[in-house]
Amino acid sequence: MNMANKNDKSRRSFLQKLGIAGASTVAGSALLLQGCSDSNKASGNKVKVLTADNKLVEVDVAHLKPGDKIQDLSYLQKRGREGIPGKKFVMVVDLAKCKNARKCMKACQSAHQLKPEMHHLNVLEMEDPVKKTSYWMPKTCQHCDNPPCVSVCPVDATFKRQDGIVLIDNERCIGCRFCVAACPYSARTFNWTEPKNSDKMADVTYDMELNVPQKKGTVTKCAFSADQLRHGKLPYCVSACPNGVYYFGDQNEDLVTNGTTKKTVRLSHLLEENAAYTLMPELGTKPSVYYLPPRESEG
Amino acid sequence: MKNNKGYNLIILFCLCFLAVANVNAQSDWQAPAEENEKLSPFLFDDDMVLEGRVAYENSCTSCHGTPGQDDFTPMSPPPGDPGAEAFQAQSDGSIFYKIKMGRGTMPKFEDAFADDELWNIVAYIRSFNEDYKQELPNMEGVVIPEYAMRLSFDENVDKLVVKIFAEEVPQPEVSVSAYVMGTFGKHLLGKAQTNELGIAYVDVDPTLPGDEEGKINVMVKATKGFARAKLQQDLAMAKPTERHSAIEGRHIWSTDRMAPIWLKITFFVSVFGVWFALLFIVFGLRNIKKAREEA
Structure with a gap:
């Protein structure tokens, strides 16, 4: 009798334990699977809108078009992740024309809420110790096709889009700065302190294409002015340059437009005729920024 | 001391000269x-x-x-x-x-x-000059023709063919400029003049990439005197190009959302496989223990 009771008890407790183990396995795998699926469902929030032909219709917030939801964070996040289909943005920097006017840097810093010591774009003085000459080199994020920063990000905060732009989502960024260490071009910078005008920007909805408002404790870098490109406009730096240094365009079209003169030329011809090069090609990062060599000058 | 004065005078003179030259350069x-x-x-x-x-x-x-x-x-x-x-x-x-x-x-x-x-x-x-009054050319007795334009592409010679008519009459000596419309600006294909048949030919680079069907957005402007016309249309005259996403088929980052399906399946099969094997062993040991106790 005793023996039987004991057996019963152990079976019951075994079944209990098995149940707990099973439930936790199912819950765990469900959590894992949830991470895998990209949920794209209606949010359930309905709003009434007026159509172009004066009809009042009720639509789900998730189905609203751009313009209506420009202030909606989830819409901005989705748009920022997806990018612009059919495009592959490239920049060409003509070093022979750069005279260190630094208008590009100013335009960039004011657009991206950066303090004067923080740079998405920096004009560097490059010295040739042998010839004793120097030239100015604007250096920005290279928007690599094999971006080392993206591979090392542990939280998917930095990513590459279908149009070739590498962006940061500072809603996800945990400030580990792995990407800063991985970038061979030192293109990334870190918000060590409260960003400029942070009190004024407190109510602004975060747009990862502009990376504004900036957040203390997150990484920031050049976004090729993805917010401008969406409206067919050239990046802030490109249109601010007074010296015709920057060309910007779509590699798929093989056309690039000069930000100063607005002249549109064939990308392949421009690169070929001017012996264009990329920075550190030996690393295999395949940058989207090309440089045309500086003028040979006597020291 | 005297020498110094001389130098100063020379420098002053040079500066004055530069300043005057500068002003002159602009007004010149x-x-x-x-x-x-x-x-x-x-x-x-x-x-x-x-x-x-x-x-x-x-x-x-x-x-x-x-x-x-x-x-x-x-x-x-x-x-x-x-x-x-x-x-x-x-x-x-x-x-x-x-x-x-x-x-x-x-x-x-x-x-x-x-x-x-x-x-x-x-x-x-x-518009920044309040006193400005626009001077207009004398247009009395001038008839401005209205142009109609037709565009086509001649594959044999890789040329864009622009035909210009005014009320079905071909228009000679009309200046034509053709552009390819890019994302941020327009690229000049070429400029030409219409012949006596009202036709102008503009060279097209056959290596220019278009969409999947080779279509490209072209804008043609025609001007002669005060007459002008503009036409923008898609023409199949470029190299058909398939456009690929920069991240197509690539999984360059470390989250499961972007992981390929084969990786997800392999991962879950191996995780559950290990669990199954462990449970199998535990139950086996338990059964052995039970059998011993019963024996």
Whole structure:
């Protein structure tokens, strides 16, 4: 009798334990699977809108078009992740024309809420110790096709889009700065302190294409002015340059437009005729920024 | 001491000379007499000013600043403020010519803007002058024909064929310029004149990439005197190109959302496989223990 009771008890407790183990396995795998699926469902929030032909219709917030939801964070996040289909943005920097006017840097810093010591774009003085000459080199994020920063990000905060732009989502960024260490071009910078005008920007909805408002404790870098490109406009730096240094365009079209003169030329011809090069090609990062060599000058 | 004085005088003289030369360099720039008298064929209206403003802000602000604000970039020679009196004293034709042809650090905008777009900029600059009254050409007795345009592509010779008619009559000697419309600007394909059959041919580079069907957006402008026409359309005249996403088939980052399906399946099969094996062993050991106790 005793023996039987004991057996019963152990079976019951075994079944209990098995149940707990099973439930936790199912819950765990469900959590894992949830991470895998990209949920794209209606949010359930309905709003009434007026159509172009004066009809009042009720639509789900998730189905609203751009313009209506420009202030909606989830819409901005989705748009920022997806990018612009059919495009592959490239920049060409003509070093022979750069005279260190630094208008590009100013335009960039004011657009991206950066303090004067923080740079998405920096004009560097490059010295040739042998010839004793120097030239100015604007250096920005290279928007690599094999971006080392993206591979090392542990939280998917930095990513590459279908149009070739590498962006940061500072809603996800945990400030580990792995990407800063991985970038061979030192293109990334870190918000060590409260960003400029942070009190004024407190109510602004975060747009990862502009990376504004900036957040203390997150990484920031050049976004090729993805917010401008969406409206067919050239990046802030490109249109601010007074010296015709920057060309910007779509590699798929093989056309690039000069930000100063607005002249549109064939990308392949421009690169070929001017012996264009990329920075550190030996690393295999395949940058989207090309440089045309500086003028040979006597020291 | 005397020597020093001499040096100072020389330096002062040089500086004065440079300053005068600088002012001269700017005021020296005279448009040819014929260009100077050129008048806009368009009446400057709000639309033109608005279009001119966009063009100005994109292409001119970086050096000339905002008209009337005196905030132009300090350069040598100074670019000048288009809102200033000295600038506004020039004739329409002179401003038009200088924007179009450029000189020195002033870029040549001939290839970037068509004539009507250049007049837009002139209209914008003139909007800062309250006393300005536009001088219009004498149009009495002038009949402006209305052009109709037809575009096609000749594959055999890789040429864009532009036919221009006015009331079904072919128009000779019409200047035609053809552009490919890019994302941020228009690329000049070429310029030509129509022959006596009203046909103009513009060379097309067959390596120019189009969409999957080889279509490309072309814009053609035709002008002769005051007559002008513009047509924009998609034409299959470029190399058919498939456009790929920059991240297509690639999984360069470390989250499961972007992981390929085979990786997800392998992962879950192996995780559950290990669990199954462990449970199998535990149950086996338990059964052995039970069998021993029963025995």
